[in-house]
Amino acid sequence: xxxxxxxxxxxxxxxxxxxxxxxxxxxxxxxxxxxxxxxxxxxxxxxxxxxxxxxxxxxxxxxxxxxxxxxxxxxxxxxxxxxxxxxxxxxxxxxxxxxxxxxxxxxxxxxxxxxxxxxxxxxxxxxxxxxxxxxxxxxxxxxxxxxxxxxxxxxxxxxxxxxxxxxxxxxxxxxxxxxxxxxxxxxxxxxxxxxxxxxxxxxxxxxxxxxxxxxxxxxxxxxxxxxxxxxxxxxxxxxxxxxxxxxxxxxxxxxxxxxxxxxxxxxxxxxxxxxxxxxxxxxxxxxxxxxxxxxxxxxxxxxxxxxxxxxxxxxxxxxxxxxxxxxxxxxxxxxxxxxxxxxxxxxxxxxxxxxxxxxxxxxxxxxxxxxxxxxxxxxxxxxxxxxxxxxxxxxxxxxxxxxxxxxxxxxxxxxxxxxxxxxxxxxxxxxxxxxxxxxxxxxxxxxxxxxxxxxxxxxxxxxxxxxxxxxxxxxxxxxxxxxxxxxxxxxxxxxxxxxxxxxxxxxxxxxxxxxxxxxxxxxxxxxxxxxxxxxxxxxxxxxxxxxxxxxxxxxxxxxxxxxxxxxxxxxxxxxxxxxxxxxxxxxxxxxxxxxxxxxxxxxxxxxxxxxxxxxxxxxxxxxxxxxxxxxxxxxxxxxxxxxxxxxxxxxxxxxxxxxxxxxxxxxxxxxxxxxxxxxxxxxxxxxxxx
Amino acid sequence: xxxxxxxxxxxxxxxxxxxxxxxxxxxxxxxxxxxxxxxxxxxxxxxxxxxxxxxxxxxxxxxxxxxxxxxxxxxxxxxxxxxxxxxxxxxxxxxxxxxxxxxxxxxxxxxxxxxxxxxxxxxxxxxxxxxxxxxxxxxxxxxxxxxxxxxxxxxxxxxxxxxxxxxxxxxxxxxxxxxxxxxxxxxxxxxxxxxxxxx
Numbered sequence: 001x002x003x004x005x006x007x008x009x010x011x012x013x014x015x016x017x018x019x020x021x022x023x024x025x026x027x028x029x030x031x032x033x034x035x036x037x038x039x040x041x042x043x044x045x046x047x048x049x050x051x052x053x054x055x056x057x058x059x060x061x062x063x064x065x066x067x068x069x070x071x072x073x074x075x076x077x078x079x080x081x082x083x084x085x086x087x088x089x090x091x092x093x094x095x096x097x098x099x100x101x102x103x104x105x106x107x108x109x110x111x112x113x114x115x116x117x118x119x120x121x122x123x124x125x126x127x128x129x130x131x132x133x134x135x136x137x138x139x140x141x142x143x144x145x146x147x148x149x150x151x152x153x154x155x156x157x158x159x160x161x162x163x164x165x166x167x168x169x170x171x172x173x174x175x176x177x178x179x180x181x182x183x184x185x186x187x188x189x190x191x192x193x194x195x196x197x198x199x200x201x202x203x204x205x206x207x208x209x210x211x212x213x214x215x216x217x218x219x220x221x222x223x224x225x226x227x228x229x230x231x232x233x234x235x236x237x238x239x240x241x242x243x244x245x246x247x248x249x250x251x252x253x254x255x256x257x258x259x260x261x262x263x264x265x266x267x268x269x270x271x272x273x274x275x276x277x278x279x280x281x282x283x284x285x286x287x288x289x290x291x292x293x294x295x296x297x298x299x300x301x302x303x304x305x306x307x308x309x310x311x312x313x314x315x316x317x318x319x320x321x322x323x324x325x326x327x328x329x330x331x332x333x334x335x336x337x338x339x340x341x342x343x344x345x346x347x348x349x350x351x352x353x354x355x356x357x358x359x360x361x362x363x364x365x366x367x368x369x370x371x372x373x374x375x376x377x378x379x380x381x382x383x384x385x386x387x388x389x390x391x392x393x394x395x396x397x398x399x400x401x402x403x404x405x406x407x408x409x410x411x412x413x414x415x416x417x418x419x420x421x422x423x424x425x426x427x428x429x430x431x432x433x434x435x436x437x438x439x440x441x442x443x444x445x446x447x448x449x450x451x452x453x454x455x456x457x458x459x460x461x462x463x464x465x466x467x468x469x470x471x472x473x474x475x476x477x478x479x480x481x482x483x484x485x486x487x488x489x490x491x492x493x494x495x496x497x498x499x500x501x502x503x504x505x506x507x508x509x510x511x512x513x514x515x516x517x518x519x520x521x522x523x524x525x526x527x528x529x530x531x532x533x534x535x536x537x538x539x540x541x542x543x544x545x546x547x548x549x550x551x552x553x554x555x556x557x558x559x560x561x562x563x564x565x566x567x568x569x570x571x572x573x574x575x576x577x578x579x580x581x582x583x584x585x586x587x588x589x590x591x592x593x594x595x596x597x598x599x600x601x602x603x604x605x606x607x608x609x610x611x612x613x614x615x616x617x618x619x620x621x622x623x624x625x626x627x628x629x630x631x632x633x634x635x636x637x638x639x640x641x642x643x644x645x646x647x648x649x650x651x652x653x654x655x656x657x658x659x660x661x662x663x664x665x666x667x668x669x670x671x672x673x674x675x676x677x678x679x680x681x682x683x684x685x686x687x688x689x690x
Numbered sequence: 691x692x693x694x695x696x697x698x699x700x701x702x703x704x705x706x707x708x709x710x711x712x713x714x715x716x717x718x719x720x721x722x723x724x725x726x727x728x729x730x731x732x733x734x735x736x737x738x739x740x741x742x743x744x745x746x747x748x749x750x751x752x753x754x755x756x757x758x759x760x761x762x763x764x765x766x767x768x769x770x771x772x773x774x775x776x777x778x779x780x781x782x783x784x785x786x787x788x789x790x791x792x793x794x795x796x797x798x799x800x801x802x803x804x805x806x807x808x809x810x811x812x813x814x815x816x817x818x819x820x821x822x823x824x825x826x827x828x829x830x831x832x833x834x835x836x837x838x839x840x841x842x843x844x845x846x847x848x849x850x851x852x853x854x855x856x857x858x859x860x861x862x863x864x865x866x867x868x869x870x871x872x873x874x875x876x877x878x879x880x881x882x883x884x885x886x887x888x889x
Contacts, residue, residue, distance in 0.1 A: 239749070382798040
């Protein structure tokens with residue numbers, strides 16, 4: 001298996017180098033056969049890489065511990081279902097996985113690209129080939145997943161327990177796919193630039209491929225948050241960890257790109273800007289790969305650290321020089337067709353939105369690299385974590401959300417005072433009404449109140465657009481649902497975008513709720529004791545332990561009651577109350593009623609000296625009750641962390657809505673319309689001639 | 691809404707209502723900002739947990755960490771707060787060189803060299819927004835005399851007229867009043883045009 005894998009990697013390296021060189025040579029020497037063979041070589045890397053992956057999977061399944069990677073990341077007791085996760089549990093396997101994704105995406109992109117883009121394809125293929133070759137090169141000479149021992153170890157070390165969670169089947173591969181996939185839109189743009197076809201031909205292919213990659217990255221980020229929330233055991237979902245940040249930054253830049261590319265598509269503007277955005281996203285993705293594969297910053301994700309850093313750093317610098325060199329070289333040809341006419345136009349609002357998204361990306365980057373600067377400049381180690389990012393990015397992100405409402409309400413080109421009035425009155429009134437309502441209801445967090453007001457403003461703007469659009473169609477006799485459906489269908493990129501905006505709004509709702517209004521308490525309970533937090537009473541019923549081969553698993557049974565905290569605070573019935581904790585063996589307040597039973601779980605993995613927990617979560621749209629068993633004391637007591645996370649449910653609603661919106665935006669326009677459009681072109685030409 | 695006078699009155703009333711709401715909202719917000727209640731000891735402790743890193747965990751704060759050391763440090767925080775020490779004193783205690791050093795702070799203080807960390811983002815944002823303003827203005831100024839080609843201008847004027855007539859005929863707003871109305875862009879512009887015509 002090891003030999004097969006090694007050979008496959010070497011063969012794939014040769015093939016992708018041939019694809020690059022052949023593609024360019026075929027184009028330059030006008031040898032179409034050579035160009036075709038180069039293209040086929042690129043396709044061929046896909047089955048060859050798949051063979052290498054197959055070899056590694058087979059080695060995992062057959063417990064071939066003579067392969068170091070298999071020994072390091074699996075053992076005999078590992079659930080075979082986790083073979084897929086073990087595949088990318090370490091650096092070498094991750095590289096192989098990335099190479100697989102890259103060759104798959106390259107093949108699909110090259111295969112499906114429209115023929116009018118053919119002029120730029122030799123260069124695009126060359127770039128895709130070089131990117132693939134880089135990964136095969138690293139695997140062949142620096143980090144082979146197929147390196148073997150001289151002896152045969154009895155059992156492997158086993159998979160990292162933090163990875164044994166359903167979220168791990170999708171979160172890391174999606175992030176890696178997203179980061180690797182940015183290569184595709186970048187290769188299209190760069191190919192267009194090198195070949196000189198910098199008209200707007202590349203816009204469609206770049207938009208679609210960027211949207212796919214952006215969607216994958218976005219889902220990957222959300223899955224990561226979900227994984228952190230349910231398993232990492234710190235009660236949060238986003239920690240501004242370096243690894244999260246390096247995936248978040250390219251996503252932000254791609255978000256800017258998929259917006260401003262629409263301006264180029266419709267108005268022929270922002271050409272330089274769009275190329276620059278793809279360049280930035282690509283370089284940030286390479287930075288992400290560098291930090292993921294053994295970079296200089298520590299994080300909870302550093303289970304994949306290694307000495308590969310230098311190789312990836314060099315490659316990142318190379319891509320930086322290449323992409324911006326290209327940009328500067330072609331800069332004079334990237335002029336806009338049309339000028340910008342007004343501050344109050346959608347074009348201008350897209351510029352502002354782009355600027356804000358980039359600002360968040362760079363402020364985040366600054367926070368990630370600052371510890372290195374500090375070390376170099378003043379020789380002092382500092383940490384830059386959540387407090388910094390929350391404070392500097394919070395206001396910027398709120399501004400981004402606000403622009404999400406403003407942009408779609410502004411017309412292209414310029415707007416009149418009456419149009420502003422017509423479109424802004426209702427959303428602004430809604431936002432202000434929500435602010436007033438929340439203040440009257442007694443909310444005393446100014447920032448949170450403003451944030452909810454902004455969210456309401458944006459939501460009202462989307463509803464207003466849908467309402468007015470549907471109402472206009474309804475006058476032609478369509479029913480409401482039909483009218484709305486046809487409205488959405490008529491311009492999917494736009495309305496798919498609105499659906500994604502709704503997802504961002506639910507996400508923002510969850511973030512504001514959990515950031516500003518969470519409550520928590522750490523408490524040590526004896527069996528039969530309860531803790532009261534807000535209007536929950538949590539009773540420790542019993543605990544249990546089981547020794548497994550690889551871990552000591554412990555769990556605790558908890559009863560969750562709805563209660564009136566005043567009853568206990570008043571201590572009226574003579575129950576002993578110390579803080580929020582009290583003994584219920586003497587009987588609890590009879591008005592309590594049982595809501596739920598939870599069984600949070602705690603595993604100690606002896607070999608890794610690592611703890612993995614599953615929180616007990618009672619989730620409702622209003623709030624989550626979230627309980628982690630932090631420790632099981634020897635005398636039978638348990639240390640519980642009880643949190644109430646308001647509106648956390650809405651964080652996870654965002655996921656499916658986000659996916660739905662992305663699919664709507666990507667869905668090809670109906671063929672009937674395309675046919676009509678095609679029929680219309682010759683007609684129009686004939687008319688023009690006549 | 692056919693009576694133009696009533697219509698104007700309505701829109702003015704709406705504007706007044708919004709302004710009133712806005713002023714009221716801002717006032718209430720201001721008073722809310724002033725009247726924040728005193729946090730409990732535990733709330734202050736949790737806030738500190740979130741500003742200190744667990745020294746032995748990779749990139750986790752005390753609040754996030756499950757390690758023994760973090761538990762002990764949290765205990766120390768609660769004891770010190772109960773003894774009346776301030777947040778700054780506790781942070782100074784943990785970050786002194788003979789304890790865990792400055793890296794134990796989740797974000798460095800905004801002083802000395804570290805000021806760069808804090809000052810750059812707002813500076814960048816302000817300079818950037820200013821630059822953006824100048825850029826858009828420059829693009830507009832440049833565009834006025836020669837930017838629009840004569841043909842485009844004629845076409846645009848013509849299309850605007852068509853839209854206006856269609857719009858008026860069906861009681862729709864005048865051109866330029868709805869988002870997405872773009873007489874110049876041909877591809878993809880059909881949808882909005884249809885909407886407008888139906889409206």
